[in-house]
């Protein structure tokens with residue numbers, strides 16, 4: 001599928017549920033009450049089947065809200081993993097419930113897991129997530145590795161004054177376990193766009209800190225990969241470290257992604273509030289592919305060259 005600016009689109013982020021068991025301060029506004037909207041599992045499956053069969057989608061990432069809270073997750077992963085045209089089905093999670101689900105996800109055919117882990121410190125974790133328990137996520141990561149769903153990718157959103165003194169420790173901890181460790185800039189999204197004013201740590205600074213501890217050799221990027229990865233070495237600590245810089249080095253010209261929210265709306269750019277409704281194309285049993293094709297065509301032709309920073313939705317509603 002080629003968009004209106006000649007970019008190939010082959011990645012889908014599918015939000016299964018807009019509810020989360022954490023409420024990270026840069027993701028969920030104070031007092032926000034998500035609607036607990038879940039996408040119907042058959043609708044989700046039919047959307048992916050249609051996009052992979054007719055429109056070249058090859059990579060699907062399940063997200064939310066918190067996808068591990070989605071009741072039909074394991075059967076849905078099993079069905080998606082059976083789609084011949086998909087190269088991978090991956091999932092992004094806060095890991096709080098991973099211990100219970102890792103083996104089942106692996107057996108269902110999930111390709112890989114990204115775990116969001118902003119700090120290793122229990123008090124900081126509880127503060128950033130408004131009440132989460134870091135030990136649950138750490139045990140979940142270990143369970144995932146034990147289940148053989150490797151390499152686990154750890155994602156740390158670096159925030160000034162909150163966790164920017166933990167960059168090297170997080171890299172060391174994750175590499176020791178054989179994880180790929182990725183550091184992300186915080187993004188200005190929706191009502192929380194102002195958080196970057198206080199908390200943005202630019203990728204250049206993250207890289208400087210890592211370079212003091214590690215020898216970093218860039219690894220060529222694959223198409224659609226937002227992270228710049230490095231082979232990292234420091235004594236016996238070695239592995240892959242990635243940096244994702246959507247705020248200071250946006251990768252819009254290489255963006256190959258579309259999103260579908262848990263409300264069944266298509267979003268073609270995380271920074272643009274335009275949504276196109278696909279829910280109207282679903283009657284509870286069948287996807288009206290003809291109508292869905294029309295929606296997709298309009299959405300893809302309008303995918304902006306660059307994010308205009310006009311997004312009104314929060315990340316938790318969009319599907320991060």
Ligand code: SAM
Nearest residue numbers: 026027064065066092093094116186187315320
């Ligand atoms: N609950 C799951 C999780 O925690 O990974 C999936 C949904 S969450 C919205 C997906 C990712 O978006 C997380 O890694 C989170 O850190 C990231 N995220 C949310 N808001 C962000 C922001 N303003 N800037 C950068 N990353 C953000």
